[in-house]
Amino acid sequence: MTMHSVFVAVLLSIFLVHGHGSDPDKSKNKESLHSVKLAPCQACKVLVESFKQEMEKTARGKFEGGDAAWEEEHLGSYARSEVRLVEIQENLCLTVERGKSQCHTLAEVLENHLEEWWFQKQDEDLHKFICIDTLKNCxxxxxxxxxxxxxxxxxxxxxxxxxxxx
Incomplete structure (x- = not known):
């Protein structure tokens, strides 16, 4: 075995033993941020903000099937559709750092209330409806x-x- 081969083997073993450049401390820190328990009002605000961000991301205003005229006629408006709501709910809390786990739990608990707001009360402020009137956390x-x-x-x-x- 040449000196070059030995050197490559040593480097490879160091790389494999110490990971692929990932920092376990950074990963643990992120996990601890995700598991932070926020005060009830703050947790509700985080969920509402995440919902609003997802509303902005899905504000393209149409279905993506290809025949916009048929979709509008048969499926109704995308803006208040169940399809859009599902897209929003699937991505809730993804960008949240502090209290992410709590955000996901709260999203599950409030799923029916979010649906009620979506289909019947969109004219009302979401924070007021969820955090102040429904949960009474704020x-x-x-x-x-x-x-x-x-x-x-x-x-x-x-x-x-x-x-x-x-």
Whole structure:
């Protein structure tokens, strides 16, 4: 065996033993970010934001079958279609880093409510419908606490005009 062959064999064994350039610490860090448990209101906001991002991604406005006229006539509008909703739901939470696992769990729990909003209440703000009215995990603006009481000084002098009431 030549010196060159020995050198290549050593390099190859180092490469195989230490991985393919992946950083296990980075992978563990990402996993720990995904498993972070967010406060209920924040978790709901993350889910709603993910839903809105997917709505933007699917806003192409048509089915992709080829015969747009037939599809519009027989399948209805893509904008509020079940096909689009399924596309959105399949990709929920994919870009979420902190609290990704919680986001997926919440998406499953709220699937029926998201469908209700999609088909019957799209004119209402999604955050208000899901986080404030349905789950009651968040308070409306200028309200705070577990009972969502009005902020001190509401409506004219909220928190002595020194910031937001939380």
């Amino acid at each position: 308070c409306a603006e200028n309200r705070f606490g577990p009972e969502c009481k009005p902020c001190p000084g509401y409506p004219d002098n909220v928190c002595n005009k020194s910031g937001k009431c939380k």
